[in-house]
Amino acid sequence: MAIPSQNDPASPQNRKEQTFPRLNEDMATRLVKYGVEEVVPEGTVLFRRGDRRIDYFFVIEGCIEVYDLDENGQPNVFTVHGPNQFTGEVDLFSERQIMVNGRTGSETRLVRVDPVNFRKLVSGEPDIGEVIMRAFILRRVGLIQSGQGGVTLAGSAHAADTVRLRSFLIRNGYPYRLLDTDIDEDARHLIDGFGLDPSECPVVIMPDRRVLRCPTTRELADELGISIHLDSEHIHDVAVIGAGPAGLAAAVYAASEGLDTLVLEALAPGGQAGTSSKIENYLGFPTGISGEALAGRAQVQAMKFGAHMAMARSVQAMDCSRHPYRLMLDDGTSVRARAVIVATGARYRKLDHLDYERFEGQGIHYAATAMEATLCAGEDVVVVGGGNSAGQAAVFLARTVKHVHILVRGDGLASTMSDYLVQRILQSPRITLHTRCTIDHLDGDAYLREVGWRCVDGTQTRVKAGSLFVMIGAEPNTAWLEGCLDLDRKGFVVTGRDADGYATPSPFATTLRGVFAVGDVRSGSIKRVASSVGEGSVVVQAIHRFLNPSPL
Numbered sequence: 324m325a326i327p328s329q330n331d332p333a334s335p336q337n338r339k340e341q342t343f344p345r346l347n348e349d350m351a352t353r354l355v356k357y358g359v360e361e362v363v364p365e366g367t368v369l370f371r372r373g374d375r376r377i378d379y380f381f382v383i384e385g386c387i388e389v390y391d392l393d394e395n396g397q398p399n400v401f402t403v404h405g406p407n408q409f410t411g412e413v414d415l416f417s418e419r420q421i422m423v424n425g426r427t428g429s430e431t432r433l434v435r436v437d438p439v440n441f442r443k444l445v446s447g448e449p450d451i452g453e454v455i456m457r458a459f460i461l462r463r464v465g466l467i468q469s470g471q472g473g474v475t476l477a478g479s480a481h482a483a484d485t486v487r488l489r490s491f492l493i494r495n496g497y498p499y500r501l502l503d504t505d506i507d508e509d510a511r512h513l514i515d516g517f518g519l520d521p522s523e524c525p526v527v528i529m530p531d532r533r534v535l536r537c538p539t540t541r542e543l544a545d546e547l548g549i550s551i552h553l554d555s556e557h558i559h560d561v562a563v564i565g566a567g568p569a570g571l572a573a574a575v576y577a578a579s580e581g582l583d584t585l586v587l588e589a590l591a592p593g594g595q596a597g598t599s600s601k602i603e604n605y606l607g608f609p610t611g612i613s614g615e616a617l618a619g620r621a622q623v624q625a626m627k628f629g630a631h632m633a634m635a636r637s638v639q640a641m642d643c644s645r646h647p648y649r650l651m652l653d654d655g656t657s658v659r660a661r662a663v664i665v666a667t668g669a670r671y672r673k674l675d676h677l678d679y680e681r682f683e684g685q686g687i688h689y690a691a692t693a694m695e696a697t698l699c700a701g702e703d704v705v706v707v708g709g710g711n712s713a714g715q716a717a718v719f720l721a722r723t724v725k726h727v728h729i730l731v732r733g734d735g736l737a738s739t740m741s742d743y744l745v746q747r748i749l750q751s752p753r754i755t756l757h758t759r760c761t762i763d764h765l766d767g768d769a770y771l772r773e774v775g776w777r778c779v780d781g782t783q784t785r786v787k788a789g790s791l792f793v794m795i796g797a798e799p800n801t802a803w804l805e806g807c808l809d810l811d812r813k814g815f816v817v818t819g820r821d822a823d824g825y826a827t828p829s830p831f832a833t834t835l836r837g838v839f840a841v842g843d844v845r846s847g848s849i850k851r852v853a854s855s856v857g858e859g860s861v862v863v864q865a866i867h868r869f870l871n872p873s874p875l
Contacts, residue, residue, distance in 0.1 A: 335465035342461040345407040346381075350451050354381055357444040358436035369410070369425045372472070372530065373548060375418050379441045380410040385431025390424050391472050392530060401471055403428060409455070412462035413496075415441065416626035420548020422472030422498065445627060452627075460623060466498045473498025474547070477513055478525025479505045481698060481770050481789075483684025484537050485525040491540050493694060494591035494598075495549055495634060496619055540590065541654060544635030551633050555657050558647050559585045559631075561866055562660035564638050565800075567594020568852045569842025570666030571621035572859030577664075578628035580863060582870075585658060586630055587650070589637035593618030594668045595797065595843070596852050598690030599712065600719035604741060605852055615692065617852075638667075643807035643835055662866050665804065665816055665833070665840040666859065669797030674707065678765040686771025687791050691716035696723045699790035703728065705774045707762060708794030709736050714744035716792050721753040728786065730760045730776055757784075765791070799844050808835040815847075816840035829865035831858060837869050 335342045346354065358381065363369070369387065370377040380387055382404050389402040389410065404410055414421045415438075427433075436444060445452035466472050476492070478485035480503040492499045502510030504524055514521060517534055527535040527543060535546060544550040561577050563570045566588035578584040591597060599614035626632055642649040647659045671689040673679060679687070688695050691706075700723045706713050709731040717727045729748065735758055736745045748754050757778065764775025764785060775785040799814045809817040821827050822834040831839045841858035843850050848858070 335461040335468070338461060341457055342465060343402070343404070343408060344454050344458055345405075346409070346451065346454065347407075350448075350454070351381070351383075351407055353448055354436075354444065354451060355434050357440045357447075358434040360432065360434050363427050363431050363433060365427055365429045365431075367427045369427065370421060371424050372422055373420045375420055375548070375551075376438050377415065377421060378438070379415060379436040379444075380404075380425070381434040381436070382406050382408050383432040383434065385433070386428040387431065387433070388426055388428040390426070391422075392424070394532075398424070398426075400428075401469070409458075411455070411459060412466065413459045413623050413626075414463075415459065416623060417632060418551040422466065442627075442629060456623070456627065460620075463496055467496060470498050470500045472530075473500065474530065475500045475502060475513070475528040476525060477502040477504060477510050477528065479503065481505070481685065482525065486684055486694075486698075487540065488525055488527065488538070488543060489694060490690075490692075491543060491591060491635075493692070494593060494615060494618075495544075497547060497549065541635050550635050551631065553585075553633060553636070553652075553656060553658050555659070557659065559583045559658065559660040560870060561585070561662040561664060562587060562648075562650060562658060563664045563666055564650070565589075565594065565666035565668055565842070565844070566592040566618070566622070566632070566634075567666060567668045567842060567855065568596050568617070568621070569668070569855035569859040570594070570664065571618065571625060572856040573664050573666060573841060573862055574625040574630040574632075574859075575621060575628065576860045576863040577866065578625055578630035580867070582863075582866065584625075584630040585660065586625065586632050587636050587638055587652070587658070588632070588634050589653075591618075591634060592622040592632075595671075595690075595712070596855075598692055599715055600691050600693075600696075601715060602852055603715075603743065613692075614852075638803050640803050641807055643838075646837065648837070661837065662869055663838045664859075664862060664866070665801075665838065665844055666842045667800035667803075668843045669799050671793065671797055672795045674762055674793055674795070676762060676765060682765055682767060682771040682791070685769065686767065686789050687793060689793055691719050691792055695790065695792075696720055699724055701725055702790065703786050703788045704790040704792065705730065705762075705776075705786065705788050706792040706794065707731075708792075708796075709733060709739040710794065710796070711741055711744060713792070713794040714740045714748060716794060717754050718744060718747050718751070720792075721751050724753070724790075727751075727754045728788075729754060729756045730762065731756070731758055732761060734758055760784075762791075797843070801844060808833045808838060811846040813846075816844055817846050828868065829862065831862045831865060839865060 387404045388400045390398040390400040393399045504510045560582040563586045574586045596614040597618040601611040603611035637653040640651045647661045703726045705728045707730045760776045760778040763777040766773040774788045819830045842855040
């Protein structure tokens with residue numbers, strides 16, 4: 324979820340009436356019908372950090388205090404909800420652990436709405452649902468801006484594992500505070516205070532003062548309650564594998580049409596599009612939108628309709644020998660589904676260079692978001708690639724870095740990049756395009772410090788650059804499907820024909836009945852966010868036909 328600056332009109336700091344709205348009497352009267360009215364004594368704890376599927380509370384008289392705990396375990400109240408106001412933020416739509424505590428600040432008359440009736444309220448009263456949705460999103464942004472309810476990440480800001488953990492927190496919209504051990508004296512004192520050795524960094528310090536030493540992504544997700552409990556015997560109507568634009572669109576439409584929908588995503592919502600600094604040619608956003616913001620909104624939208632979102636859960640294999648299908652996950656558990664939508668997209672291609680792995684995560688990046696822009700501010704950077712992702716990255720980075728060098732193998736950008744990006748690159752004094760050139764030199768110490776390239780005309784160039792952005796395409800994430808359905812020679816999923824070679828009713832059907840593929844993972848797909856969203860929304864019609872075949 325993208326974070327506006329506090330001076331931005333979109334910041335919750337400047338939109339308090341929408342972040343903490345008071346419902347009018349008509350709305351209040353309708354809302355009360357969905358819950359149970361109670362009178363609760365002062366100091367009663369209504370929800371605690373770590374709880375899942377908590378109730379929604381609407382205040383009639385009195386107040387509810389929202390708080391976290393300070394270093395000594397004492398309550399730090401940062402929000403007070405008064406009459407005609409309500410509790411909650413986006414985790415009320417999910418099964419994730421909540422990040423804050425809530426208690427009555429005085430004897431309080433309130434309405435308690437359980438999770439089932441809360442969803443009925445949001446869908447049954449659209450005007451109230453719109454107020455709630457906007458407030459919840461703004462509150463989450465407010466938590467991210469303030470770091471309240473979050474964790475502390477301590478480590479070298481440029482280290483691969485720090486970047487990995489930081490990226491995971493950002494892309495999953497989880498509040499955190501970064502202490503850079505390279506430059507921050509407070510970070511060094513903190514490390515010493517916990518009796519840690521700098522070699523153990525990065526570490527994640529939980530609100531209860533527990534220390535996670537360089538956790539894996541899955542371990543961090545489990546500790547923070549981002550991952551959800553999955554029942555291995557429950558049979559879902561549809562399992563969506565991948566939460567990029569195609570997968571999220573499929574989840575929104577499937578859940579909104581009443582299907583029991585599970586989304587499994589290895590990292591965070593958005594896929595490759597989630598790392599895009601700004602998408603300017605997506606319909607309906609004339610000023611552009613970041614991939615992170617688009618994915619965050621889509622995730623909340625899917626959860627609003629009841630989709631179960633399981634982040635940091637990777638599918639390792641599928642048992643396609645019997646139906647319903649069973650999906651084996653990376654943590655040893657499994658889930659079952661009658662229909663499967665493959666939306667796993669693709670993983671980034673890497674350069675073939677001797678020292679590449681040495682600097683991967685230590686200066687080599689595959690995305691250009693605000694985090695990476697901060698890391699390389701005021702420096703020269705190199706972008707390799709001629710597609711829209713590379714163009715968006717170059718334009719975005721040019722705002723904060725000293726200079727951007729773009730390298731392409733071909734003669735130019737016109738055949739591979741949207742014209743609006745080409746024109747911006749050619750007009751920017753901070754961007755230089757180098758055609759018919761390839762990387763031939765990487766050097767540094769613990770981190771990348773120098774990048775060099777050789778061009779067809781024989782010239783060689785060396786620049787002091789600590790960041791290399793590699794955007795040269797991707798390879799499909801389909802290894803887990805091996806033996807279950809047909810793939811093309813590049814590993815993309817073949818669709819539109821069955822196992823006997825006959826055309827299927829849906830262009831997204833694979834050679835295995837009940838399994839569909841959408842987005843970048845599909846053979847012959849157009850690699851665009853808009854087309855992926857379109858495929859994800861349209862495939863749900865085929866899912867319905869498969870689950871409920873019409874009688875002959």
